Amino acid sequence: MKKRVLIKIGSNTLTKETNQISRGKIEDIGRQIALLKEEYEFILVSSGAIATAKQFVKLEHNGQEIDVKQALAAIGQPRLMHIFQESFRELGLFTSQCLFSYSDLENEKARVNIENTINVLLANDVIPIINENDTVATDEIKFGDNDKLAALTAAFLKVDLLLIATNTDGIYTKESLDGKLPETIKEVASITELGKEVSSVKSSHGTGGMQSKIEAASIAKKAGIETWIVNGLKDNFIVDSFRDQIHFTKIKA
Numbered sequence: 001m002k003k004r005v006l007i008k009i010g011s012n013t014l015t016k017e018t019n020q021i022s023r024g025k026i027e028d029i030g031r032q033i034a035l036l037k038e039e040y041e042f043i044l045v046s047s048g049a050i051a052t053a054k055q056f057v058k059l060e061h062n063g064q065e066i067d068v069k070q071a072l073a074a075i076g077q078p079r080l081m082h083i084f085q086e087s088f089r090e091l092g093l094f095t096s097q098c099l100f101s102y103s104d105l106e107n108e109k110a111r112v113n114i115e116n117t118i119n120v121l122l123a124n125d126v127i128p129i130i131n132e133n134d135t136v137a138t139d140e141i142k143f144g145d146n147d148k149l150a151a152l153t154a155a156f157l158k159v160d161l162l163l164i165a166t167n168t169d170g171i172y173t174k175e176s177l178d179g180k181l182p183e184t185i186k187e188v189a190s191i192t193e194l195g196k197e198v199s200s201v202k203s204s205h206g207t208g209g210m211q212s213k214i215e216a217a218s219i220a221k222k223a224g225i226e227t228w229i230v231n232g233l234k235d236n237f238i239v240d241s242f243r244d245q246i247h248f249t250k251i252k253a
């Protein structure tokens, strides 16, 4: 039986910290999935709808209004999916879009529908690409950069591993954070201890910072799932983390 892995990809990873969605990064992710697909079953939670829209349109706003972000997400999401679809197709991979919010997971009927849909997709080798449905929910664009959605979905779909791709080599020790040589915390068993290492800093496109990733890991841990926080900016980050060839943080189940 294949191991089920949920990968959360933030806007910073998808844009490689620029103002453009990086087709190269999407291809990098697709190439790795194609390489590993006989052994693993992948589910993606991808942000990046707002970042994609910003490439194409300028809406009247001061950059902070939630309704403008929702509109940007509505504009960017189909374009983002188009890029995934084109890049993955070339690698022989089929993609699909699943939009929901974590409050949908609290509704029994919606839960069953989400589970049924995703199970049929996976059984047919179609990769589910999940994002928050930002037209009807604003939870994640307000607070949590899809980290919570990814963790609750990971728990709900009983995945074997939650991999959160971000723009650092995992979680750094607080004392090394200001220096030139940040030091990755490699393995953690206690979430409480980890909370002390986090600063409130967030990156250019990010919304939740490292705190929301720790909260996500805590949700996963309660469900018996290990979380890895990996540098998605690096080429080959999925394969290299599986082979333990890069520094990243493992939060034990």
Ligand SMILES: Nc1ncnc2c1ncn2[C@@H]1O[C@H](COP(=O)(O)OP(=O)(O)O)[C@@H](O)[C@H]1O
Binding pocket: 010, 011, 012, 013, 145, 165, 166, 167, 168, 170, 171, 172, 173, 174, 177, 197, 198, 199, 200, 201, 202, 203, 204, 205, 206, 207, 208, 209, 210, 211
């Ligand atoms: N202890 C820490 N180790 C690493 N990064 C940290 C830490 N504390 C805060 N951060 C910040 O969290 C950021 C990652 O979160 P975020 O900006 O929301 O990215 P993403 O778009 O990947 O969700 C890092 O770029 C860093 O600035």
Ligand SMILES: N[C@@H](CCC(=O)OP(=O)(O)O)C(=O)O
Binding pocket: 009, 010, 011, 012, 046, 047, 048, 049, 050, 051, 073, 131, 132, 134, 140, 141, 144, 145, 146, 147, 205, 206, 207, 208
């Ligand atoms: N649903 C939104 C998520 C926005 C967001 O800030 O997420 P992230 O890039 O993970 O910090 C989008 O796709 O743009």
